[in-house]
Amino acid sequence: MSLLTISEVSKSFNISTRTLRYYEQIGILQSKKKEDYAYRTYDQSDIRRLQQIIVLRKLRISLKQIKSIFQNTEQTHIVEIFLENISDIDNEIESLATIKNILNNLIERFTVSTKIGFNFDLLQDQDILKIVEPLNLSKINIKGEKSMEELNKANENLNRLQDKDVRIIYLPPATVASVHCVGGSPEIETGNILNQFIRESKLYDVKPDFRHYGFNNPNGNIPDGSDHGYERWVTIPEEFEVKPPFTKKYFQGGLYCSYMIPMGAFDEWFRLYNWAQNNDKYELKYKEELVERECMEEHLNYVNKYMLSPEDSTIQIDLLLPVKEKQTNV
Template identity: 40%
Template sequence: MELRTVSQVSRDYGISARMLRYYEQMGLLESQRKGGYAYRVYDEKNITRLRQIIILRKLRIPVKHIISILSNADAARTVELFRRNINELDKEITALSTVKSILTRFVEEINEKADVKLQLLGDETLFSMVGALSFSNNQIKEIKENVSMDELNKASETLDKLLDKDVRIMYLPPMTVAACLASGEGCEEKANGAINKFVTDTGLTKIKPDLRQFGFDASKEFQGTGVPSQAYEAWISIPDDMEVPAPLIKRTFRGGMYAAHVLRAWDFQDWVLLREWVNASGKFDNAWGEPRWTPDETGSGQGFEEQLNYWVNAKNGFKMEDMQLDLLFPIRAK
């Protein structure tokens, strides 16, 4: 039976080590340690399960539904969940079809009237056109019985692409942080674990209730999307005069502008989509690598992953299933 390491699985299936760990914590996957292997490994049973998860996620099935589907042998329950997701898709399709039909009728009406000034949009016919639209409950007219993985991937890319409405522009103010750098397998867990312990030991949530938590890949070189980090640094904002115990150190963050996007379903491919949005922006320049904190031996100016609800998570025991992350990409105005 072939065993594959986390790195191999991440590379072969293009998903991050953190996503694999998330699936494990949600009870969908199980890794193990075997004699002769320095790292955690997955057996063929779990690789098969991962393939199932990937397909279901590309079909836009929520993780909570996947848990029920894969842990329940009841076909009726699975059909019920699939139908629930089909109903949600029908609503989206109906809404998009409505918008498409209105725009199509606008084009036809404008072409017929040669309405260069678009007076149509202020005309009563606008409402009559909208009112005349009618749609069936199910907009799916045809179902392709054989959909290839390439087609599924293309559909997923189209649906997941970031639009302007998906990205917020924000300014992170200057702050002092306690930082922990960890390396090797599980470096994200090590760094975040040390920060969480520091917060608990010092009662920081009471001292600084507006605290903010950040983390970033501190690998010396880009590892590639889906490849586990070789080093990771976690931060927590602290009062300027607060002392921190080793191995934590203090850093001074000078502030800066960021393009922000909430991580969807722990899919770290969103980093790639956010970078593409920034690079295509007509208002902002990519500022990755711009010096923004001191000391900067861990690569000042990278993107952050911020826990949006850290204060609540700290109160509830730092449960991964309760975490919500914001991806923050450094930018500057053109």
């Protein structure tokens, strides 16, 4: 098998180059560099490792657990991780089964009360209130399908975001300090530069409510990914002076749909895209001059998180897409 470029791998496996770079950053996937060729390529062993990661992610195994599996391939260790996840799934299934039984019971009670002409008041029924009060549900992780085809179907169903999962937010206009790198590992490079800028300028004292956005610029068209770039913004006071490699810019703000992920779960991007493209109330809104930053990422609570390693599991990121309300015919 010949070496594949990062762009070819991205297209073949329907996975973003952002995700591939992050997998490499945290050490669960490696790329190769050919002699006289400085950019990322992947050989057969790399592709096999990526396929393993994709399957494990579809099984809802976390990146932290995947890394642990690759570091310790003892079967007993892997089984322990799977059993831990099965326990979580069993709890979720049990909770969902309880909810289903309660709903069926409510339907039965409504049906009976209608037949006998009695008005069943859900909000005043003490028995129901006592049953519902202690329930605590999280999202179901996976069904019991075993084949790859069934797994893909289950994964597709579970990956559909609901309206309750997505927030519609307004990002306020702001003056920002921008840093931009192209080629190599621009996400890491810009992150290190921004971290140093914040520490040296003591931005946390000057603007304790500063916010941090990042986005591809450009997404990259060259197959080996050498033209891929990443730009980061941090909000600053309007009169704040910045020096190279930073430039001062103005962010116009606007309406965005937002979905929060833990650091590294960039494979969630397609879920937000799918939601935005199939929503009844909102539609994507792109301006020609903003195309490169149509997929923005905001690091939440960055004022307290900028010093952390990008592998830190406490880091949360909002995935952001610009939207507008659909016009309705009255």
